[in-house]
Amino acid sequence: MTTEVAGDQLVGLSRYGSVYLLDEEGSTNDYALGLAGKRATAVVVARRQTKGRGRFRREWFSDENSLTTSLLLFADAPDFPRPSFLVHLAGLALARAVEQTAAIATQIRWPNDVTVDDKKLAGILCEGRRNAVAVGIGLNLNQEQLPEELPDAVSLRMATGKQWDKFYLLENFLREMYASIEKAGKGESAQILADIKQRSSILHRRVEVQTLLRKHIGTVIDLDPEGRVVLRADSGRLVVIGAGDARRVR
Numbered sequence: 001m002t003t004e005v006a007g008d009q010l011v012g013l014s015r016y017g018s019v020y021l022l023d024e025e026g027s028t029n030d031y032a033l034g035l036a037g038k039r040a041t042a043v044v045v046a047r048r049q050t051k052g053r054g055r056f057r058r059e060w061f062s063d064e065n066s067l068t069t070s071l072l073l074f075a076d077a078p079d080f081p082r083p084s085f086l087v088h089l090a091g092l093a094l095a096r097a098v099e100q101t102a103a104i105a106t107q108i109r110w111p112n113d114v115t116v117d118d119k120k121l122a123g124i125l126c127e128g129r130r131n132a133v134a135v136g137i138g139l140n141l142n143q144e145q146l147p148e149e150l151p152d153a154v155s156l157r158m159a160t161g162k163q164w165d166k167f168y169l170l171e172n173f174l175r176e177m178y179a180s181i182e183k184a185g186k187g188e189s190a191q192i193l194a195d196i197k198q199r200s201s202i203l204h205r206r207v208e209v210q211t212l213l214r215k216h217i218g219t220v221i222d223l224d225p226e227g228r229v230v231l232r233a234d235s236g237r238l239v240v241i242g243a244g245d246a247r248r249v250r
């Protein structure tokens with residue numbers, strides 16, 4: 001168990017589920033999904049994560065200065081958002097949480113990276129097993145520098161010159177995430193999508209989108225109600241893309 005969380009913070013976190021504070025774990029997403037049989041929402045935080053993975057099964061860098069956490073939710077809960085939309089809700093909630101914590105402007109690089117000045121601050125990996133969904137967050141928090149293999153990444157400390165409390169940020173994220181889920185459940189997804197579009201760093205930009213199968217180059221003309229990219233490809237064709245990696249090009 002980690003001891004770095006204050007009692008009142010623990011009480012705050014426990015509003016959102018059973019709290020598991022782990023010293024070392026392979027992947028908090030795996031740990032969270034392993035709790036699914038308990039049928040209760042959970043918040044898992046690891047001080048060190050040894051086998052963290054990113055989207056498309058890429059290795060995910062983290063150290064003790066990172067926030068590595070997973071929120072376990074259940075997709076069969078009443079009014080639960082579609083899993084494809086949940087990914088986007090999580091990006092918005094995290095972008096807002098960072099802003100509330102550190103008063104710094106954030107953007108969302110589709111589908112759900114949180115960036116600061118186009119550098120990646122955090123990534124999100126949503127994974128499901130039957131009705132359980134783990135929303136995994138990896139955020140570079142207090143590193144003074146990051147490995148040189150990650151030239152396009154930034155930590156919150158590097159961006160602000162200050163150290164931040166990971167549990168304070170986490171509580172801000174959980175509050176925002178649950179508020180967005182509730183909003184979506186009340187049929188207010190259009191408002192959420194508008195907020196996501198406002199923060200999007202690729203909307204109306206020329207991008208290259210790499211999917212599992214191919215690469216598309218063109219201009220993003222919209223995000224559809226599912227949060228998918230609507231791209232006017234250079235060939236003139238309109239392409240709708242549900243999953244991939246986007247980067248801006250000239």
Ligand code: BTN
Pocket residue numbers: 026027028029030049051052053054055056058060062067068069070113122123124125136137138139
């Ligand atoms: C990405 O941008 O590729 C997503 C990265 C997600 C990393 C987090 S760290 C906590 C959780 N556990 C994992 O193994 N991955 C996610």
